[in-house]
Amino acid sequence: MTGYLLRRIPLFRMLLWSMTTTYLSAQDTTSTPVDQAVHHEFNLGTFSIGGTDVPNVKVVYGTYGHLNPKKDNAILLPSHYMADHHGYEWLIGPGLALDTARYFLVATELFGNGHSSSPSNTPRPFDGPRFPVATIRDNVEAVHRLLLEDVGVTHLKAIIGFSMGAEQAFQWAVSYPGFADCIVATAGTARAWPHGIVRLEAEIGAITQDPGFHDGDYAEQPANGINQFALVWAGWLFSQEWWRKELWKEGAPASWTMDSMVVSLEKEFSAGADANNLILQARTWMAHDVGKTPGFDGNTEKALRSIKVPVLYMPSETDLYFPVGDARYEAGFIPHVTLTPIPSLWGHPAGAAASPADKKFLNQKIAAFLKANTKR
Amino acid sequence: MTGYLLRRIPLFRMLLWSMTTTYLSAQDTTSTPVDQAVHHEFNLGTFSIGGTDVPNVKVVYGTYGHLNPKKDNAILLPSHYMADHHGYEWLIGPGLALDTARYFLVATELFGNGHSSSPSNTPRPFDGPRFPVATIRDNVEAVHRLLLEDVGVTHLKAIIGFSMGAEQAFQWAVSYPGFADCIVATAGTARAWPHGIVRLEAEIGAITQDPGFHDGDYAEQPANGINQFALVWAGWLFSQEWWRKELWKEGAPASWTMDSMVVSLEKEFSAGADANNLILQARTWMAHDVGKTPGFDGNTEKALRSIKVPVLYMPSETDLYFPVGDARYEAGFIPHVTLTPIPSLWGHPAGAAASPADKKFLNQKIAAFLKANTKR
Numbered sequence: 001m002t003g004y005l006l007r008r009i010p011l012f013r014m015l016l017w018s019m020t021t022t023y024l025s026a027q028d029t030t031s032t033p034v035d036q037a038v039h040h041e042f043n044l045g046t047f048s049i050g051g052t053d054v055p056n057v058k059v060v061y062g063t064y065g066h067l068n069p070k071k072d073n074a075i076l077l078p079s080h081y082m083a084d085h086h087g088y089e090w091l092i093g094p095g096l097a098l099d100t101a102r103y104f105l106v107a108t109e110l111f112g113n114g115h116s117s118s119p120s121n122t123p124r125p126f127d128g129p130r131f132p133v134a135t136i137r138d139n140v141e142a143v144h145r146l147l148l149e150d151v152g153v154t155h156l157k158a159i160i161g162f163s164m165g166a167e168q169a170f171q172w173a174v175s176y177p178g179f180a181d182c183i184v185a186t187a188g189t190a191r192a193w194p195h196g197i198v199r200l201e202a203e204i205g206a207i208t209q210d211p212g213f214h215d216g217d218y219a220e221q222p223a224n225g226i227n228q229f230a231l232v233w234a235g236w237l238f239s240q241e242w243w244r245k246e247l248w249k250e251g252a253p254a255s256w257t258m259d260s261m262v263v264s265l266e267k268e269f270s271a272g273a274d275a276n277n278l279i280l281q282a283r284t285w286m287a288h289d290v291g292k293t294p295g296f297d298g299n300t301e302k303a304l305r306s307i308k309v310p311v312l313y314m315p316s317e318t319d320l321y322f323p324v325g326d327a328r329y330e331a332g333f334i335p336h337v338t339l340t341p342i343p344s345l346w347g348h349p350a351g352a353a354a355s356p357a358d359k360k361f362l363n364q365k366i367a368a369f370l371k372a373n374t375k376r
Numbered sequence: 377m378t379g380y381l382l383r384r385i386p387l388f389r390m391l392l393w394s395m396t397t398t399y400l401s402a403q404d405t406t407s408t409p410v411d412q413a414v415h416h417e418f419n420l421g422t423f424s425i426g427g428t429d430v431p432n433v434k435v436v437y438g439t440y441g442h443l444n445p446k447k448d449n450a451i452l453l454p455s456h457y458m459a460d461h462h463g464y465e466w467l468i469g470p471g472l473a474l475d476t477a478r479y480f481l482v483a484t485e486l487f488g489n490g491h492s493s494s495p496s497n498t499p500r501p502f503d504g505p506r507f508p509v510a511t512i513r514d515n516v517e518a519v520h521r522l523l524l525e526d527v528g529v530t531h532l533k534a535i536i537g538f539s540m541g542a543e544q545a546f547q548w549a550v551s552y553p554g555f556a557d558c559i560v561a562t563a564g565t566a567r568a569w570p571h572g573i574v575r576l577e578a579e580i581g582a583i584t585q586d587p588g589f590h591d592g593d594y595a596e597q598p599a600n601g602i603n604q605f606a607l608v609w610a611g612w613l614f615s616q617e618w619w620r621k622e623l624w625k626e627g628a629p630a631s632w633t634m635d636s637m638v639v640s641l642e643k644e645f646s647a648g649a650d651a652n653n654l655i656l657q658a659r660t661w662m663a664h665d666v667g668k669t670p671g672f673d674g675n676t677e678k679a680l681r682s683i684k685v686p687v688l689y690m691p692s693e694t695d696l697y698f699p700v701g702d703a704r705y706e707a708g709f710i711p712h713v714t715l716t717p718i719p720s721l722w723g724h725p726a727g728a729a730a731s732p733a734d735k736k737f738l739n740q741k742i743a744a745f746l747k748a749n750t751k752r
Binding site for chain 1: 578607618
């Protein structure tokens, strides 16, 4: 029974681990196979993370399609919480917004995801809990170098980001105003507003409270804490109406109950994750504010006003992490913004095409925006 | 510093511990002192709780004002989560909806609150984790007997309930259709919908994960678990916009920061609570569904359609526990309903007058409803 959720609704894992493709291909029989990503690893040498010089810092990324001779067909897709570079495959392929016959896609992985430099894969003295808290700006700086030095592009057609990917997209627009023709942000804001901080502190607390966490120096994962992390997260994922309408029942076996649902969320949602990685990325997330960019004096609104390129801002109407009200507030300061809320009951993951309707809506809006706002 | 929240914003404790009066009297200098409640205790003898006969079951309650000779001026105020009988004082007093010169108020306390029969105050064999999970219907049955046998009333002008108090008010309307002239429900529904179950499972998990919980047989309170419970709860209390607008800053010292705010929520919100009581009441809450009343075959909608008396249904527009959409859904089945959402950023506690504006709105609407819907 507990395996059911994993097989039938990898959605729940997808949200953290970006198994989007598996889920959608199971749901949406009209979708075509996604192009294979080519795996890359870029070594930055010694790089400043959270103000600390860390040696042998690496960023893992995937590319789809081919860079054209003029090197002007690249789009950046920065990853979301605990995702790898497969997190945007709901947008990629023939007939979708990002056709690799046309675009060259660079999908980067955040520090702390277990592949790019992370608490779990960095040697002493920066291993585990000693890994410095990376900021979104650190991630953007690393990818900026990656694009210039490893990919060989100095300009992007677009930066498209979901969730923490949206945080990065906004940071790019503030730090490197003309680097991309345009920005797309789905289910993510330019700053972690206070509610998000409270929510993520509770997630972190779920792990650190486990005596097996040992201040991050555990021999085995603190499994109870990681399960409790998942259980707390479960309440925030989808909208209350999604739960009332029991949308998880679609296609589920008749024996599936709320109880089995809750048990599965707890046991499977963050199974296999590293506790220090979960915490590190949560701290990256919650510390973010484009207003903290040098030159803006901590003023979020001033930083938003500085954005020069067109922005397609797509909050989910029912997102409990990055509520539509926060997006609407920020949009009020962005000079060239198209605010297009996603009409969905799927909460936060609506911004990563959690349902077939979300996938269709996102692809249509993003394709039209790219057509109108990128140089041909 | 940490004491500040307790002194200045007992709101955060109020929500669980109903320290409403202290908070509001500090905020709202126009309010008059609340009448003193008279404390009572009713012994039910052996009483069925969760299908188990428990000896010497008691319900604690407070009364305000005086029962008139015709015994027709009583209003029932059933308590909310972990509250005592002082939880409705935002409604009580001259100039407020419930003037004790006119009404006789009976404010009852739920099983599990630490005063009425609870895990913490019941001897073996029903102590601690062995105390059976009370249903909302058990609570209503106990109070029905209390009204008939201890208070001596066979009819009520109204039943007014906030949160779990609203759950009780709806249950009264289904179990005893004509017992009250009318029903008022603020920030609470007739059923715990699935999202509420997921949310409360995470709360319970926060406590049970603490190794000090010892399956409920602890010598000392599992303090880490109770703190983590509070931290998880904190994210659900207020609206995201309340946090973005930093409404907690009103009147706070200049030194007060988000960090001190979060620490205070964690350390003070459920300090002093008993872990088994917290869990018991959460299980009472999440198991509730008026559809489970005998005769309705588990059909919530059918039970709602059976309600005969007028209902004033006042969800908070920003409640994350009992969202306005769930209230709107239920209201669609209630024959004589006035749906009046509370326009507030204060989330769930808006339904207990968390802000002066909420207090004014609730008092005005409830006073007008009582005037129109109770026999004079």
